[in-house]
Amino acid sequence: xxxxxxxxxxxxxxxxxxxxxxxxxxVDVCADGQQGQDWAQSIDYDLIVLDLMLPGIPGLELxxxxxxxxxxxxxxxxxxxxxxxxxVKGLDAGADDxxxxxxxxxELLARARALLRRAGGVPTGVLEVxxxxxxxxxxxxxxxxxxxxxxxxxxxxxxxxxxxAGRVLTRPMIxxxxxxxxxxxxxxxxxxxxxxxxxxxxxxREQSLIQxxxxxxxxxxxxx
Amino acid sequence: MSQASIRVRLTLWYGTxxxxxxxxxAGTIYFVISRGLRDQVDASLEEAASVAIRTLGEHRFGxxxxxxxxxxxxxxxxxxxxFFQIFGPAGQVTIQSANxxxxxxxxxxxxxxxxxxxxxxxxxxxFDEGVPFRLLSVPIRHTERLVSILRVGTSLYPTExxxxxxxxxxxIASPIAIIVSLLGGWFLAGRALMPxxxxxxxxxxxxxxDLTQRITSPRSSDEIGRLASVFNDMxxxxxxxxxxxxxxxxxxxxxxxxxxxxxxGETELALRRPREADDYRQVLESNLEEIDRMxxxxxxxxxxxxxxxxxxxxxxxxxxxxxxxxEVQLQATILGQDRQIETILGTVEPIVVDxxxxxxxxxxxxxxxxxxxxxxPNSQVxxxxxxxxxxxxxxxxxxxxGVSDLEQQRIFDRFYRTxxxxxxxxxxxxxxxxxxxxxxxVHQGTIxxxxxxxAGSCFTVLxxxxxxxx
Ligand SMILES: Nc1ncnc2c1ncn2[C@@H]1O[C@H](COP(=O)(O)OP(=O)(O)O)[C@@H](O)[C@H]1O
Ligand SMILES: [Mg+2]
Numbered sequence: 001x002x003x004x005x006x007x008x009x010x011x012x013x014x015x016x017x018x019x020x021x022x023x024x025x026x027v028d029v030c031a032d033g034q035q036g037q038d039w040a041q042s043i044d045y046d047l048i049v050l051d052l053m054l055p056g057i058p059g060l061e062l063x064x065x066x067x068x069x070x071x072x073x074x075x076x077x078x079x080x081x082x083x084x085x086x087x088v089k090g091l092d093a094g095a096d097d098x099x100x101x102x103x104x105x106x107e108l109l110a111r112a113r114a115l116l117r118r119a120g121g122v123p124t125g126v127l128e129v130x131x132x133x134x135x136x137x138x139x140x141x142x143x144x145x146x147x148x149x150x151x152x153x154x155x156x157x158x159x160x161x162x163x164x165a166g167r168v169l170t171r172p173m174i175x176x177x178x179x180x181x182x183x184x185x186x187x188x189x190x191x192x193x194x195x196x197x198x199x200x201x202x203x204x205r206e207q208s209l210i211q212x213x214x215x216x217x218x219x220x221x222x223x224x
Numbered sequence: 225m226s227q228a229s230i231r232v233r234l235t236l237w238y239g240t241x242x243x244x245x246x247x248x249x250a251g252t253i254y255f256v257i258s259r260g261l262r263d264q265v266d267a268s269l270e271e272a273a274s275v276a277i278r279t280l281g282e283h284r285f286g287x288x289x290x291x292x293x294x295x296x297x298x299x300x301x302x303x304x305x306x307f308f309q310i311f312g313p314a315g316q317v318t319i320q321s322a323n324x325x326x327x328x329x330x331x332x333x334x335x336x337x338x339x340x341x342x343x344x345x346x347x348x349x350x351f352d353e354g355v356p357f358r359l360l361s362v363p364i365r366h367t368e369r370l371v372s373i374l375r376v377g378t379s380l381y382p383t384e385x386x387x388x389x390x391x392x393x394x395x396i397a398s399p400i401a402i403i404v405s406l407l408g409g410w411f412l413a414g415r416a417l418m419p420x421x422x423x424x425x426x427x428x429x430x431x432x433x434d435l436t437q438r439i440t441s442p443r444s445s446d447e448i449g450r451l452a453s454v455f456n457d458m459x460x461x462x463x464x465x466x467x468x469x470x471x472x473x474x475x476x477x478x479x480x481x482x483x484x485x486x487x488x489g490e491t492e493l494a495l496r497r498p499r500e501a502d503d504y505r506q507v508l509e510s511n512l513e514e515i516d517r518m519x520x521x522x523x524x525x526x527x528x529x530x531x532x533x534x535x536x537x538x539x540x541x542x543x544x545x546x547x548x549x550x551e552v553q554l555q556a557t558i559l560g561q562d563r564q565i566e567t568i569l570g571t572v573e574p575i576v577v578d579x580x581x582x583x584x585x586x587x588x589x590x591x592x593x594x595x596x597x598x599x600x601p602n603s604q605v606x607x608x609x610x611x612x613x614x615x616x617x618x619x620x621x622x623x624x625x626g627v628s629d630l631e632q633q634r635i636f637d638r639f640y641r642t643x644x645x646x647x648x649x650x651x652x653x654x655x656x657x658x659x660x661x662x663x664x665x666v667h668q669g670t671i672x673x674x675x676x677x678x679a680g681s682c683f684t685v686l687x688x689x690x691x692x693x694x
Pocket of ligand 2: 593594654655
């Protein structure tokens, strides 16, 4: 899951980023309205967290603009003003949710989860592939009765694969949704992380859930 | 009727005044005319009497006077509007003109008594039929003895008829005149007061909270027009200050929310799970920074709102600006050390102004603080002080990020910070220059900036020199 945070106050952007990263999302931060608009249009984010008071392009304009150009990514706006007016304008312009500063970190994370779930079309929130179960709220992963411990990155990769179970995911797709802009695309990092995951999930079991599709990428499937 | 509208009251006042004037006028006319008519009648009676007496005298007042003689000498008798009677000294009729016919008009007691004393008498009498008469009785005396009494009389019927007509005309015409002018007054008062109604409606809408409303008055130079334009000016000023207050509180809450968001966010994030000691330390440091920022905002806001209310005490005394500049330069050197920004002195002339030392120091420090904050590392800030005519010119120049022409107009506004400034230095409240402006204002000075983006800025403060002691 890759999230864009458009926020000009560096310290606010910084703690939002750290909080989201702790939840194993890939996060890009951008402090300028124009740049935020460019990124939102060129990268397929899963969620955009948007501050309304921005230098360059105001947040509302940015939102209207990307919606007009067809970006469907869920957007959560952050407003410093609690005026109803601002929220209504934001929601009218195409925002999916809003938070008023100052906000509670847990609330930000919960709302982000809800927006991602809604966009992914998973109603319960618990992801299942075969006997592999992932709970995004508790971040617990189990296969059969066995609990599996994952690093942040491994978790992010697995969540993305499971959300798109049955679909072939190419390496660029995986890069876009799991890694942020600092990621160096020339390395074989994805293959390395896939092998880590295989070690923890599929090793020593009858059924391999992560399958390689030669020449394209990977797919997660319970049936052979 | 304390609730009656001005229109009703105006009309009623007007009507009452008009009615009084009309009554007075009608009364006067009636009085003058009736008096004039009676005088005319009396004068003709007197004239007739004197002619008759003269004629009688020619006949030596003898009892042999005959009416034919009388009518011959007094042709007016033919007109039949006068009659004559002559009474003997005892008051009995001796002779009377034919036109009196058989009517009995005896000599009244008053007239008889007056005649005995030798005085003539005018009387008005009315007989049963209602025909009024005017009578003049004149005693005719010979050698102090009353010989006879001459009476001349005439009917007042035509005079009375005329006065009745006049009265009728006045009684009918006056109310009509009053009603017509009341209607006219009501209409005119309504017209005159219409702009007041317009103003009232506009004021009502404004009172309902719509400060963008203005009064449109077609006439601009009359009383109502002036009222409307004064009113409009007032509303315009109200609108501006309302907008400023709203903007100010919105800005203030926004500026306070940012540090609150940061401290809350950082703290909650730290508490989500156990961390290294170093992480906690970083959070605490960040929080301290934000707390400092909030207290600075609160202090500066408090200062400005007290300044707005005129509650800041100023102790004016002669201040030697050159030594103040030198002191501030020392402080600035320390401020700039971290980023290798040197503060140097240009020309510094000895100058004394009248002012509050604390505030002037604050002014200088604010400007120098900005100059350092918005400078690039390894650059210089220059302070200079010169006398130009009767003013002290204080300059603070830097080679920093500068401000674009468009933004220059707004940097003295409360909370205004340029985007470049926000990106360059996160510490800042946007209130410093607003405070500088206030300090310069209370010292009767001016403050200005010249700047080119990317190259640097110069702030110039002009203060009046200390007035020479007389
Ligand atoms: N020396 C300077 N160079 C460039 N910009 C300046 C300078 N001084 C002031 N400004 C601009 O004016 C704004 C208002 O200044 P000030 O009221 O002192 O607020 P603050 O210093 O807290 O930002 C600053 O945010 C900045 O944009
Ligand atoms: Mg400042």
